[in-house]
Amino acid sequence: MQSEEPIIQLVGLGKEFFTSNGPIKALDDINLSIERGEIFGIIGLSGAGKSTLVRCINYLEVPTSGDVLFENQSLAAMSPRKQRRARQSMGMIFQQFNLLAQRNVLQNVCFPLEIANVPKKEAIKRSMELLELVGLKERAKAYPSQLSGGQKQRVAIARALATNPKILLCDEATSALDPNTTKSILGLLKEINKNMGVTVVVITHEMSVIEAICDRVAIIDQSHIAEVGCVADIFSGPKSKIGRQLILGDAAEQAIRFGSNRRIRISFDGRSSFEPVLSNMILACKVPVNIMHAETRDIGGTAMGQMVIQLPEEEIDQNRILNYLKTANINFEEVKDYDL
Numbered sequence: 001m002q003s004e005e006p007i008i009q010l011v012g013l014g015k016e017f018f019t020s021n022g023p024i025k026a027l028d029d030i031n032l033s034i035e036r037g038e039i040f041g042i043i044g045l046s047g048a049g050k051s052t053l054v055r056c057i058n059y060l061e062v063p064t065s066g067d068v069l070f071e072n073q074s075l076a077a078m079s080p081r082k083q084r085r086a087r088q089s090m091g092m093i094f095q096q097f098n099l100l101a102q103r104n105v106l107q108n109v110c111f112p113l114e115i116a117n118v119p120k121k122e123a124i125k126r127s128m129e130l131l132e133l134v135g136l137k138e139r140a141k142a143y144p145s146q147l148s149g150g151q152k153q154r155v156a157i158a159r160a161l162a163t164n165p166k167i168l169l170c171d172e173a174t175s176a177l178d179p180n181t182t183k184s185i186l187g188l189l190k191e192i193n194k195n196m197g198v199t200v201v202v203i204t205h206e207m208s209v210i211e212a213i214c215d216r217v218a219i220i221d222q223s224h225i226a227e228v229g230c231v232a233d234i235f236s237g238p239k240s241k242i243g244r245q246l247i248l249g250d251a252a253e254q255a256i257r258f259g260s261n262r263r264i265r266i267s268f269d270g271r272s273s274f275e276p277v278l279s280n281m282i283l284a285c286k287v288p289v290n291i292m293h294a295e296t297r298d299i300g301g302t303a304m305g306q307m308v309i310q311l312p313e314e315e316i317d318q319n320r321i322l323n324y325l326k327t328a329n330i331n332f333e334e335v336k337d338y339d340l
């Protein structure tokens with residue numbers, strides 16, 4: 001589904017908020033290209049600038065510098081009418097669903113069609129089709145307060161798709177949901193991407209969301225893009241400090257900080273797995289190692305793993321292990337103290 005053609009390009013994008021305490025630079029010189037048909041993830045810690053970034057893409061926030069290109073055309077340079085049409089091509093869903101409480105499910109989905117002056121009969125037909133797509137046709141007459149979080153997000157997705165957008169922007173869309181509901185909503189987004197060809201942009205602070213559905217990911221840190229790439233590549237070899245932090249996670253970070261010896265992080269890409277690598281290494285080097293953290297994740301259907309081991313005390317033994325890993329062509333890097 002993914003093509004090598006950008007649908008969105010962010011060029012030198014900056015956003016500053018002017019507050020009574022002075023200016024806040026939420027985004028600084030962001031350069032990104034999102035390809036048509038892909039599921040693109042943007043991940044970062046709280047306050048990194050994720051929401052501002054996604055809101056600049058559809059001009060809910062107007063950037064203070066740089067440009068947003070939609071299908072190679074600058075949003076800033078478009079006539080108001082053309083800009084409105086471009087913005088209608090970008091649906092959006094939110095963490096808190098943002099449904100209208102006084103309207104029932106069907107009326108919520110019809111709402112953007114009403115605004116776009118679509119005749120009522122046609123709007124209802126389209127909305128019912130979308131409710132069927134998200135599995136909520138039977139609940140058309142229910143009110144938001146009568147729905148679970150997952151159902152509310154399904155209604156929000158149907159509403160966002162009502163105007164046939166080319167892009168669906170998802171701002172922490174699963175952050176308020178439990179793990180099973182998260183899984184089903186992510187599955188629905190993947191289906192929409194695959195079957196309807198809608199480009200999906202996912203904003204999240206959770207690596208598991210990126211792993212579950214994204215083709216590529218940008219890591220944002222303190223208003224800047226720290227790195228961008230295919231999820232599998234970033235996972236097996238994060239280059240930035242923030243990338244390592246997000247991928248290793250808090251539990252692993254705590255475990256690693258306990259050790260005093262040198263530590264290395266080994267990553268596996270599905271062709272190899274933990275046990276043979278470890279046992280072969282120990283057999284070949286004849287030195288024991290301490291496993292500090294190990295996990296396997298499913299990335300795009302491939303089992304990818306990472307393991308942090310503590311090297312032995314003697315330098316000669318350490319070198320033996322490092323040489324073994326190099327010769328065996330195993331992907332590893334040294335984990336520096338407090339620089340995960």
Ligand SMILES: Nc1ncnc2c1ncn2[C@@H]1O[C@H](COP(=O)(O)OP(=O)(O)OP(=O)(O)O)[C@@H](O)[C@H]1O
Nearest residue numbers: 017019024026044045046047048049050051052053
């Ligand atoms: N309307 C606003 N006025 C002033 N400052 C703002 C505004 N919106 C965002 N900011 C600031 O911009 C920075 C980035 O905020 P943003 O909400 O984009 O981050 P985020 O990565 O989405 O964080 P979170 O995950 O906590 O929502 C923060 O320092 C935030 O306080």
